[in-house]
Amino acid sequence: MSGSSGGGDPLRRLTKLLARLPGIGEKSALRLALAIVRSDDEYSRALSEAIADVHEQLRLCSACCDLTAQELCSICLDPRRDPQLICVVAQPQDRMALERASVFAGRYHILHGVLDPLGGIGPSELKVAELLARLEGMSSLPDNQRIREVIVATSPNVEGDATALYISKLLHPLGINVSRIASGVAVGGELEYADMTTLHRALEDRRVI
Template sequence: MTRFAEPMARLIEELRKLPGIGTRSAQRLAFHILRSSTADAEALAGAVRDLKAQLRLCSVCNNITDVDPCVFCSSPTRNQRLVCVVEEPTNIAAVEKTRGYNGVYHVLHGTLSPLHGVGPEHLRTVNLLARVERGEVDELILATSPTVEGEATANYLADLLRPLRVRLTRIATGVPAGSDIEYVDEVTMTRALEGRREL
């Protein structure tokens, strides 16, 4: 068994906690950081510290932001009455890549997944409901991934929001079933948005 000095072992262990990073990748990253200049290593550490210290959730849409409200919610050029509901902040980038959407967003920060103990109370829907109840929304585009969890979440939201008399649409099935919306190319995402349907 390879024994590393305590600081190296600690860094490897911390890096292993990142998604998609196993022991070997963590070791490679740790040694890369070790070989980097002190300035580069400190810049990385500072970026991580700043990320945790300066970012928060937008009070309107739950997007990750350093200003509140976020750049989408505060934009005078965006259609504030058209809201695209996504699972995670990373999904916004997939929609934005299309350059065909000019509304705003609402981030749920997850999907329903009873097997993983994620129920409706874990989704960030309170401020979404408030926006709809105040009459600030004309249409909600439910852009959850076409997975079992994404579909369950879209159906839950549709049932929750339908009594509020807001137009509910679902992105079209141009997005492959079982895939994650984050990895969809621009053309597919554009077609999916254009082909959304009433729920």
């Protein structure tokens, strides 16, 4: 195998790059790197192309800010989704968790993070302005297409709660009902790891904020 630009041991370089991924430690990174080394050429090429395609083709949906290869994602284009319900989540993986559980039939808005002042993440680092622009742009639509409720489904921890409260304060002047998922999701837990029953209960028992 030929090394890429930068020189050095290609296995060590690949291991270091893999170890930078969330949840991947040095030992796991080494196992993954060795698995790639031992794979056939076809798999290695396909993996390399898939990584390149993610960077070249994925963009943010112009409506909900989810990741998509098109101008609008498949959920925003789906006429079967309830256009009057928007579920606000922190990350794309949270939306994926809700979709796997089949507990929500409306549309989404992805913030790409939560408020974390200590970590240097404020409102300008999130897709909050895009949410406001989206909701304000619906004021001219017929009543049956206007948003009747925004459900804030950020994880039930300090950052998630602060984000939910901030969004609630922004949206109340627009006359939109804002609710928060119930504590079916364990306090301090992450939404993406919740099971289907818990997610269903959290949405069904949501409360106004």
